[in-house]
Amino acid sequence: MSELTVSFGLKVREQRKLKNLSQERLALLCNIDRSYMGRIERGEVNITLEKLYELAKVLETSPKNLLP
Numbered sequence: 001m002s003e004l005t006v007s008f009g010l011k012v013r014e015q016r017k018l019k020n021l022s023q024e025r026l027a028l029l030c031n032i033d034r035s036y037m038g039r040i041e042r043g044e045v046n047i048t049l050e051k052l053y054e055l056a057k058v059l060e061t062s063p064k065n066l067l068p
Contacts, residue, residue: 006043007068013041015059015066029058 016026027037032051039045047055056063 001043004068005046008047008066009041009043011066011068012055012059015061016041019059021059026055026058030054 016023021029023037023041024034026032027034030037030051031054032040036045040047052063052066056066059066
């Protein structure tokens, strides 16, 4: 885990909670496995640009707001 991926994951979690979404619901809306969403939020994985934009779209925010 890098500091960058951990910071990104915390921002995703923060935005998800602001939208009152569970990890499971966000994962479903983004077409991602729920366990993978957990790994994203814990900073254990690097995601693709496509997933960054999909997360931002579902969370109704800009991709730059998810970046550390």
